[in-house]
Structure formats: structure tokens, C-alpha cells
Amino acid sequence: MIKFITLMPLMAQFKIYNNGEKKIMSLKFSVLASGSTGNAIYVATEKQRILVDAGLSGKAMEDLFKKIDCCPSALDAILVTHEHSDHIKGVGILARKYHIPVYANEKTWQAMDGHLGKISVDQKFVFGMEEIKGFGDIQVESFGVSHDAAEPMFYVFHHEGKKLSLITDTGYVSDRMKGTIKESDVYIFESNHDMNMLRMGKYPWSVKRRILSDVGHVSNEDAALALAEIVGTKSTRVYLAHLSKDNNMKDLANLTVKQTLEEQGLEVGDHLKLFDTDPVKPTELVAV
Ligand SMILES: [Zn+2]
Numbered sequence: 481m482i483k484f485i486t487l488m489p490l491m492a493q494f495k496i497y498n499n500g501e502k503k504i505m506s507l508k509f510s511v512l513a514s515g516s517t518g519n520a521i522y523v524a525t526e527k528q529r530i531l532v533d534a535g536l537s538g539k540a541m542e543d544l545f546k547k548i549d550c551c552p553s554a555l556d557a558i559l560v561t562h563e564h565s566d567h568i569k570g571v572g573i574l575a576r577k578y579h580i581p582v583y584a585n586e587k588t589w590q591a592m593d594g595h596l597g598k599i600s601v602d603q604k605f606v607f608g609m610e611e612i613k614g615f616g617d618i619q620v621e622s623f624g625v626s627h628d629a630a631e632p633m634f635y636v637f638h639h640e641g642k643k644l645s646l647i648t649d650t651g652y653v654s655d656r657m658k659g660t661i662k663e664s665d666v667y668i669f670e671s672n673h674d675m676n677m678l679r680m681g682k683y684p685w686s687v688k689r690r691i692l693s694d695v696g697h698v699s700n701e702d703a704a705l706a707l708a709e710i711v712g713t714k715s716t717r718v719y720l721a722h723l724s725k726d727n728n729m730k731d732l733a734n735l736t737v738k739q740t741l742e743e744q745g746l747e748v749g750d751h752l753k754l755f756d757t758d759p760v761k762p763t764e765l766v767a768v
């Protein structure tokens with residue numbers, strides 16, 4: 481009798497593991513929204529659910545979650561990349577309503593002061609630059625980027641040998657950044673503007689200069705040139721992100737990145753796939 485009782489939980493566990501092995505191993509994600517009107521990226525395993533940035537209103541964030549059949553109440557953490565409003569607009573609202581812990585580096589916390597509303601002390605956590613933190617079965621690595629914010633940083637997610645790298649809002653991709661994000665299974669990668677559209681466009685010169693500067697944003701072509709150096713031999717998904725609504729178009733970004741990668745000797749197809757992101761429509765929730 482005793483034997484029977486002690487065996488039961490073990491058998492149940494084995495069964496779940498056996499049936500759901502692939503599910504348990506996978507890293508799921510969706511780019512909920514991307515662009516200068518608001519950014520939010522969802523990354524999850526069976527055990528952990530993390531949101532990177534919440535750059536839209538609380539209501540808009542809830543609507544985005546509904547579209548992927550999820551709810552912010554399920555989140556274990558919100559990680560903030562930097563204090564620009566297109567990354568933090570909904571952070572305070574979500575954190576208060578669903579009591580979600582928020583992580584950012586110290587300078588970003590200081591810069592966000594007065595922009596999030598009140599967040600209780602027990603929800604505020606420091607995630608330092610170039611630190612690795614465990615969130616259940618996900619290891620998250622932070623790295624610095626070059627952008628006109630207090631201390632902007634992005635994140636690499638590691639889970640069961642899978643690697644997902646997130647990098648937008650940087651003026652250029654340094655060798656150090658390339659070293660951190662190389663050979664990922666998934667890239668959510670800035671492809672902000674088309675050089676010609678930006679040069680010819682209506683923006684005042686001061687704004688153009690800021691975007692083109694070392695602390696601005698990465699162009700379609702520069703995104704592809706950086707990717708060409710870091711894409712590994714395994715199958716890779718690249719999501720072109722943070723597209724400028726005035727100085728870029730999805731098709732143009734896709735075509736420029738594809739052509740530039742091919743000029744660098746990388747074939748875009750089954751092995752290396754390019755995907756669009758959208759300012760208001762989440763990408764399909766997929767698992768790698
Ligand atoms: Zn941004």
C-alpha cells in the first residue's frame with residue numbers, strides 16, 4: 481500500500497514529461513508590438529512568462545495579450561530596456577494592476593522616476609548591465625547598447641540550449657554586442673529605417689542627425705550587415721523590429737535585409753527566415 485502511494489506521483493510526473501517533452505523544452509515568444517508607437521515582447525516557457533517593455537497604454541497592452549490568448553496576470557516579470565516612452569508607457573499600469581515585479585538597471589530606474597506612477601518597493605528590482613539572472617527555467621543576460629537614454633540595455637534569453645536575442649534602439653551594433661548575441665535561434669532585431677527614405681524625408685535635419693548618429697537607430701542595411709556576421713549554422717528566425725513609420729516600409733525592410741544578406745553570402749529561405757513585426761498586431765506565438 482505504501483509503495484503504491486509513493487509511486488503514484490512519480491508515475492504522474494513521468495507521464496506528463498513523456499507526453500509533453502517538446503512543450504516543456506520550448507521557448508515561446510511573440511513580438512506583441514514594435515515601432516516608435518510602442519514596444520512589447522513576450523517570452524515564455526511552460527513555467528515562466530516574461531514581458532520585455534510595455535510601451536503602449538495599459539488597455540492596449542491588455543488587448544495585445546488577448547490576441548495571443550494570454551493575460552498580463554500570468555506574467556512573472558517585466559524587464560525594461562530603457563526609459564523612452566515607447567518602451568515604458570504601460571509598465572506602471574500593468575505592474576500595479578497585476579502586481580508584477582519590474583526589473584531595470586539603476587540609471588534607468590532613476591530616469592523613469594516620475595514617469596511610471598507609484599510602484600511599491602517590493603516590486604522594484606535592479607537588473608544590472610551585463611548581468612545574468614535566472615527566472616525559473618530561463619536565464620536572462622543583459623547587454624548595453626548605444627542609444628540616447630540613461631543606460632539602455634537589451635536582453636538575451638537562454639532556455640534548454642535555445643537562444644533568443646533582442647536588440648533594438650541602438651545607433652550601431654558593436655563587436656561586443658555581436659559577440660553576445662551571435663548564433664541565436666531567434667533575433668528580434670532593429671531594422672529602423674531606409675537610408676534614402678530618411679535622407680529624402682520630411683524630418684528636420686536635427687532629427688535625421690539623431691537617428692543616423694551612433695546613439696540613434698539601426699538602418700535596414702546595417703541590420704543585415706550585422707546579422708551576416710553573427711547568424712550561425714542552425715536554423716534561424718529573424719524578426720525585423722522597431723520600423724520607423726515615416727522612413728521605412730515592411731516590404732522594403734524585408735527586401736533590403738534579404739538582398740544585403742545574400743550579397744554577404746547568406747541565403748534567405750528555409751534555414752534563415754525573415755519575419756515582419758507590427759506596431760499593433762502581435763506576431764504569431766511560436767515555439768523554438
Ligand atoms: Zn524605441
Ligand SMILES: [Zn+2]
Nearest residue numbers: 562564627649
Ligand atoms: Zn529608445
